[in-house]
Amino acid sequence: MVQTGEPAWRGHQIAEAVYRQWVTEISEITTLPKSLREKLVANDWQVGRPSIAQTFRSVDGTERYLVRCGTETVETVWMPEGDDGESGDSTEDSGPVEPAQGEAVQPPMLRAPSFRLLSGERVGDHKSRQTPESGPSELKRATICVSSQIGCAVNCQFCLTAKLGLQRNLTAGEIAGQVVSVLARHNVEVGRDRLNLVFMGMGEPFLNYDNFMSAARLLDNDVGLRPQRMTVSTSGIVPGIERFAQEPPEIRPKLAISLNAPNDAIRTEIMPINSKWNIEAVIDAVRKLKLRPRERITFEYVLLGGVTDHPEHAKEVARLVRRTGLPAKVNLIAWNPGPGIPYKMPTPESVEAFRASFVQAGISAFLRKPRGRDIYAACGQLKRTVEE
Numbered sequence: 001m002v003q004t005g006e007p008a009w010r011g012h013q014i015a016e017a018v019y020r021q022w023v024t025e026i027s028e029i030t031t032l033p034k035s036l037r038e039k040l041v042a043n044d045w046q047v048g049r050p051s052i053a054q055t056f057r058s059v060d061g062t063e064r065y066l067v068r069c070g071t072e073t074v075e076t077v078w079m080p081e082g083d084d085g086e087s088g089d090s091t092e093d094s095g096p097v098e099p100a101q102g103e104a105v106q107p108p109m110l111r112a113p114s115f116r117l118l119s120g121e122r123v124g125d126h127k128s129r130q131t132p133e134s135g136p137s138e139l140k141r142a143t144i145c146v147s148s149q150i151g152c153a154v155n156c157q158f159c160l161t162a163k164l165g166l167q168r169n170l171t172a173g174e175i176a177g178q179v180v181s182v183l184a185r186h187n188v189e190v191g192r193d194r195l196n197l198v199f200m201g202m203g204e205p206f207l208n209y210d211n212f213m214s215a216a217r218l219l220d221n222d223v224g225l226r227p228q229r230m231t232v233s234t235s236g237i238v239p240g241i242e243r244f245a246q247e248p249p250e251i252r253p254k255l256a257i258s259l260n261a262p263n264d265a266i267r268t269e270i271m272p273i274n275s276k277w278n279i280e281a282v283i284d285a286v287r288k289l290k291l292r293p294r295e296r297i298t299f300e301y302v303l304l305g306g307v308t309d310h311p312e313h314a315k316e317v318a319r320l321v322r323r324t325g326l327p328a329k330v331n332l333i334a335w336n337p338g339p340g341i342p343y344k345m346p347t348p349e350s351v352e353a354f355r356a357s358f359v360q361a362g363i364s365a366f367l368r369k370p371r372g373r374d375i376y377a378a379c380g381q382l383k384r385t386v387e388e
């Protein structure tokens with residue numbers, strides 16, 4: 001707005017329209033004078049959000065979207081009822097930071113929006129406040145899994161996204177825009193419906209740190225989603241974790257470390273990034289984080305049959321988790337198969353034995369529900385697969 005000779009507060013009006021009312025056309029922003037709308041349109045300004053180019057629906061209700069960002073697409077996943085990934089990490093606990101389970105969710109805090117027009121956004125294909133799915137009165141609980149990059153450079157051996165390599169970083173608008181497109185599609189009532197965001201889609205958020213954090217702030221300030229309901233997962237980018245530890249706790253998402261192995265030898269084999277920052281370096285960085293009351297660090301652990309699911313591995317992981325000295329929990333994920341990836345799924349017995357071992361060691365451990373496996377929407381499966 002300043003660029004076009006208007007006062008900056010006009011930008012706040014646009015932010016309100018785009019991020020709260022999900023308007024996709026400048027002509028629909030009725031808080032702006034008609035003459036200004038006409039001027040913006042004449043000068044080729046656009047507002048809106050990335051469009052959903054393709055939708056894949058799982059038998060379990062999970063939806064995977066190919067979301068258009070410029071000439072490419074990224075993947076975003078909607079998991080109704082979530083995948084239990086947030087269990088035990090304070091999101092569902094009571095207290096001043098989070099409302100208790102069953103309690104009304106507090107409306108989002110009103111703050112001055114910090115809007116900027118973001119390039120690369122496309123006008124959405126779903127009109128404001130429309131839904132193909134359900135009426136506005138149905139209370140929803142869901143998790144949205146968001147991508148931070150197109151492809152990924154980290155090259156975890158068990159992950160289909162790694163096969164794409166890194167194509168480019170997403171802008172803050174493209175990261176937040178994925179969320180707005182999905183909110184609009186499902187007509188989510190922000191502040192009423194119980195919505196969790198996980199930055200665990202395609203890409204390593206801490207290798208696109210500035211845009212990821214700008215997106216998290218935008219989603220907080222302008223969309224009204226609380227950072228306490230957002231979780232970012234990193235493969236262990238130590239400088240990123242150290243930067244994240246400097247963020248004020250009240251404005252940052254929760255942290256999940258994608259650990260996936262009990263020791264450096266196995267971790268380097270399945271996550272080559274470990275040769276740059278080993279487990280000890282990651283844990284040292286994690287210890288710098290100042291947690292909110294009742295917040296816990298999450299350690300994600302993908303169980304690869306015969307590789308990372310031995311009972312002895314559970315004991316090693318428990319020792320590592322204790323070494324952080326921080327309140328922590330473990331999320332176990334039974335590996336989701338993908339074409340061309342040479343691993344085996346763990347047996348249900350080994351998964352249960354693994355979980356029980358943590359319980360015995362006094363560490364909370366939760367099994368993430370595999371959501372959307374049949375449509376390549378589950379963890380590690382995001383590779384823009386288009387066959388159904």
Ligand code: SF4
Nearest residue numbers: 152154156159162203
């Ligand atoms: S698991 Fe995450 S960090 Fe590793 S290659 Fe896949 S997308 Fe990248």
